[in-house]
Amino acid sequence: xxxxxxxxxxxxxxxxxxxxxxxxxxxxxxxxxxxxxxxxxxxxxxxxxxxxxxxxxxxxxxxxxxxxxxxxxxxxxxxxxxxxxxxxxxxxxxxxxxxxxxxxxxxxxxxxxxxxxxxxxxxxxxxxxxxxxxxxxxxxxxxxxxxxxxxxxxxxxxxxxxxxxxxxxxxxxxxxxxxxxxxxxxxxxxxxxxxxxxxxxxxxxxxxxxxxxxxxxxxxxxxxxxxxxxxxxxxxxxxxxxxxxxxxxxxxxxxxxxxxxxxxxxxxxxxxxxxxxxxxxxxxxxxxxxxxxxxxxxxxxxxxxxxxxxxxxxxxxxxxxxxxxxxxxxxxxxxxxxxxxxxxxxxxxxxxxxxxxxxxxxxxxxxxxxxxxxxxxxxxxxxxxxxxxxxxxxxxxxxxxxxxxxxxxxxxxxxxxxxxxxxxxxxxxxxxxxxxxxxxxxxxxxxxxxxxxxxxxxxxxxxxxxxxxxxxxxxxxxxxxxxxxxxxxxxxxxxxxxxxxx
Amino acid sequence: xxxxxxxxxxxxxxxxxxxxxxxxxxxxxxxxxxxxxxxxxxxxxxxxxxxxxxxxxxxxxxxxxxxxxxxxxxxxxxxxxxxxxxxxxxxxxxxxxxxxxxxxxxxxxxxxxxxxxxxxxxxxxxxxxxxxxxxxxxxx
Numbered sequence: 304x305x306x307x308x309x310x311x312x313x314x315x316x317x318x319x320x321x322x323x324x325x326x327x328x329x330x331x332x333x334x335x336x337x338x339x340x341x342x343x344x345x346x347x348x349x350x351x352x353x354x355x356x357x358x359x360x361x362x363x364x365x366x367x368x369x370x371x372x373x374x375x376x377x378x379x380x381x382x383x384x385x386x387x388x389x390x391x392x393x394x395x396x397x398x399x400x401x402x403x404x405x406x407x408x409x410x411x412x413x414x415x416x417x418x419x420x421x422x423x424x425x426x427x428x429x430x431x432x433x434x435x436x437x438x439x440x441x442x443x444x445x446x447x448x449x450x451x452x453x454x455x456x457x458x459x460x461x462x463x464x465x466x467x468x469x470x471x472x473x474x475x476x477x478x479x480x481x482x483x484x485x486x487x488x489x490x491x492x493x494x495x496x497x498x499x500x501x502x503x504x505x506x507x508x509x510x511x512x513x514x515x516x517x518x519x520x521x522x523x524x525x526x527x528x529x530x531x532x533x534x535x536x537x538x539x540x541x542x543x544x545x546x547x548x549x550x551x552x553x554x555x556x557x558x559x560x561x562x563x564x565x566x567x568x569x570x571x572x573x574x575x576x577x578x579x580x581x582x583x584x585x586x587x588x589x590x591x592x593x594x595x596x597x598x599x600x601x602x603x604x605x606x607x608x609x610x611x612x613x614x615x616x617x618x619x620x621x622x623x624x625x626x627x628x629x630x631x632x633x634x635x636x637x638x639x640x641x642x643x644x645x646x647x648x649x650x651x652x653x654x655x656x657x658x659x660x661x662x663x664x665x666x667x668x669x670x671x672x673x674x675x676x677x678x679x680x681x682x683x684x685x686x687x688x689x690x691x692x693x694x695x696x697x698x699x700x701x702x703x704x705x706x707x708x709x710x711x712x713x714x715x716x717x718x719x720x721x722x723x724x725x726x727x728x729x730x731x732x733x734x735x736x737x738x739x740x741x742x743x744x745x746x747x748x749x750x751x752x753x754x755x756x757x758x759x760x761x762x763x764x765x766x767x768x769x770x771x772x773x774x775x776x777x778x779x780x781x782x783x784x785x786x787x788x789x790x791x792x793x794x795x796x797x798x799x800x801x802x803x804x805x
Numbered sequence: 806x807x808x809x810x811x812x813x814x815x816x817x818x819x820x821x822x823x824x825x826x827x828x829x830x831x832x833x834x835x836x837x838x839x840x841x842x843x844x845x846x847x848x849x850x851x852x853x854x855x856x857x858x859x860x861x862x863x864x865x866x867x868x869x870x871x872x873x874x875x876x877x878x879x880x881x882x883x884x885x886x887x888x889x890x891x892x893x894x895x896x897x898x899x900x901x902x903x904x905x906x907x908x909x910x911x912x913x914x915x916x917x918x919x920x921x922x923x924x925x926x927x928x929x930x931x932x933x934x935x936x937x938x939x940x941x942x943x944x945x
Binding site: 519522523526527694695697698699701702703705706709715718719722725726729 | 869870872873876877880881883884887888892896899900903904914918919922923926
């Protein structure tokens with residue numbers, strides 16, 4: 304009952320006029336960002352950090368989380384209508400959604416995507432509000448070795464899952480940790496890697512790095528070749544949007560499986576909404592009575608992945624809020640934003656800042672309802688936004704990023720950091736280095752280093768401390784194992800292939 | 806080409822990080838640098854083994870690369886002059902540059918977009934968020 308009490312308090316906070324307005328703004332912007340190809344949720348949240356800087360922490364996080372799950376709704380629109388995923392989590396939706404649109408069934412596809420998003424999103428928030436406090440209670444007892452093991456695991460999982468090359472993922476992670484070392488050392492208090500610049504004493508500005516690495520790099524990649532957009536013309540109104548009874552029957556199972564699958568995939572650090580939607584599509588195809596029809600415009604192929612990616616967005620909030628371990632690029636940026644507001648996500652968050660946690664959770668319930676309203680009747684309006692050419696959008700993204708980064712500290716130096724990070728991000732993307740581990744490591748870096756050195760101080764330099772305490776032993780082992788997961792997968796695949804040939 | 810560009814990227818990445826500090830605060834950076842170095846060698850090895858499978862240079866054609874370069878260079882100039890030229894003038898000029906020169910849009914469209922978006926940014930940041938945007942000596 305305590306949870307209901309807390310939720311009620313949360314709703315009181317989230318329903319204040321200001322928070323409601325910003326929640327609305329967040330989900331609207333999120334939908335827009337999801338709809339527009341070439342700008343994804345990470346970019347959106349990164350650009351928003353400076354803008355939300357002046358707000359109080361609760362309002363800021365409500366707005367930014369709104370962008371995150373709002374983008375999951377918007378992404379489906381582009382996938383269905385122009386066969387270009389609005390963001391990476393909607394890739395699977397293009398397979399059957401676009402085919403449905405070609406068959407003149409764009410309406411039900413869009414409608415089902417929005418409804419699936421709503422049901423799955425709400426499901427994952429309910430799960431979040433029940434699981435998160437329990438986990439947080441449990442995690443309060445953690446000491447430095449446990450924290451090190453936990454952050455270490457978060458990092459290895461993200462690097463393991465990101466991109467296809469483990470080595471490149473690890474290098475990105477190590478690079479991020481090195482960046483986090485810039486500035487005044489937290490334990491001894493002496494500066495390092497500052498190259499004589501007073502601006503670097505405080506460390507590399509997180510906002511500058513995040514905006515550069517994601518927003519600027521994305522612009523640079525997109526400018527190479529302009530997107531070609533081909534519209535499927537359809538009449539969209541309330542009547543055509545609703546899926547018929549057969550559609551419902553077909554997608555009910557996919558929807559529930561997608562929701563549950565998505566939530567748990569989201570909770571796992573490292574696997575996010577994109578992985579969830581891939582898994583859901585694969586599951587549906589495997590379970591279906593007519594797998595050969597997938598890819599020709601079956602509604603299950605829309606409902607499952609769309610549900611899964613929204614559910615994962617909610618699930619990803621669990622490790623972020625309870626353990627302070629972001630599981631993906633977007634949540635890493637969210638965590639950076641919270642830290643800037645002086646709020647440290649982690650087990651103590653529920654005791655120290657209940658208003659932030661419960662306000663956020665309650666706002667997510669509200670946000671999902673708002674999104675359903677925004678996306679069903681108004682889908683035509685979003686479609687018209689698609690006609691804004693990228694040529695006009697591009698200068699806007701660049702200047703908003705630049706001015707936004709400046710605005711946080713009134714500091715031109717931060718703009719140079721963004722500039723540098725943008726070039727690094729572009730090169731990384733071209734060479735297939737994942738960017739998420741860098742940001743994650745930059746955010747977690749100070750925590751990793753402090754807990755590592757504290758633990759080693761406690762144990763007088765004996766590294767076995769990470770293996771003798773039960774929780775940290777399990778976590779460390781898991782982290783080390785996850786490093787070898789890609790290798791195991793490779794062996795498994797060769798083994799399977801060898802078996803098939805027999 | 807892929808192997809070549811990777812080589813350049815990684816050897817240059819390795820060098821500055823191989824610095825050892827006193828024990829304590831240099832502990833983590835040092836081992837990270839070692840890890841990076843080991844990984845780079847692994848990656849190089851990996852790349853040379855899979856040479857046949859590589860799909861050529863990941864960077865785009867000269868024309869596209871020129872565009873990317875122009876956006877970056879323009880941004881550099883923009884940041885450099887922002888403090889002296891002021892927010893309004895430099896932002897308008899940068900957007901004009903991006904639209905008219907990099908993307909070859911028509912001038913009328915360029916003018917409208919640059920004026921509107923600079924105005925929009927000004928309203929959001931200066932008026933709504935109360936940020937002191939840089940001004941030039943004439944006060945705008």
